[in-house]
Amino acid sequence: MHPVPAAILESERLSYSVFEPGDAAMLAALHSTPEGERYLFRDGMLWSEAYAASEIAKWRETYARHGYSKFKLVRKADGAFIGRAGFGFHEDGSVAELGYTIIRSEWGQGYATEAAAALARWFLEKRIGNRFIAFAVPENGASVAVLRKIGMRETAPITVKGIICTSFEMDAADLTSLNR
Template sequence: MKPLIDTERLLLREITLQDTDVMFQLHSNPDVQKYTGEPPIDSIEEMEQAIQTRINDYKKYGYGRWATFLKDGMHFIGWAGLAYLPEFDKIDLGYRFLPKYWGKGYATEASHAILAYGFNNLLLKQIIAIALKENKASIRVMEKVGMKFDKFAPYEEGGEDVVWYQLQKNNL
């Protein structure tokens, strides 16, 4: 499958059911899931359903979370991309990588490219990002790519406050 986004070190493409095993490895890892607000996935079937949701998002919205690979050797490192959040009518930037790829600048590199793709190719006006307050690494990525702090507010009614960042196209 042809990559949608190509950076200096990364290739991003749509996630397919052929990615089930590597996606399960990612989403079943408690360290990866620690700051997501989601429990680790327990089964391949659950992962297949989650991937099917992503495939449906590509068809419905024209974007989604994209499988992310290192160019050298095409090693799967995780995913990064956009997701429409209907409960807020907002488009969210997100990323999730296997721990051995943390701290190498991949989230920042992917996020820069995704923001450019969202504003220039998809003609989006605003992109948000949300993180748990404890997820300092993710918050740092948001700041490095130029996103601005928006607010502390719960993601779900009655939930703990999370950190909301945003970037407007005209603020690039």
């Protein structure tokens, strides 16, 4: 079991930590707008506080068992909640999958790129796994750009819940692209 430290990681502007059970309202608010949820494969489902609490419980268990999960992103300068980012299991359970969601008011500030790059480096340098994947709906150009910007390699498209997605992967050989 992995003990839960105060902060898992810090990057230039962000601190990454395991969600606490009391964070459910904040997490539900992150996932409460159709605009923010349109690319997240939930058929328009907005998160209730109860659903957010159940996700937090799963993420805490994943962290305890595997040393990675979806993490709470907080801006270091003022402690403001920015979103969530981290790793989960891809549908088939065979590989870790990078994902991120930033609150709408902070879109376009580079937080997704900062978080994705920091987490990719952390995952590979700490040898949490030897590779991970990510994918995005092609219409989500901002997310596709983030994955390209951090140096992930585009792979064959994959179908997720009936939607063809642009797919990427990264492994330890790709660390040089992260360290530029």
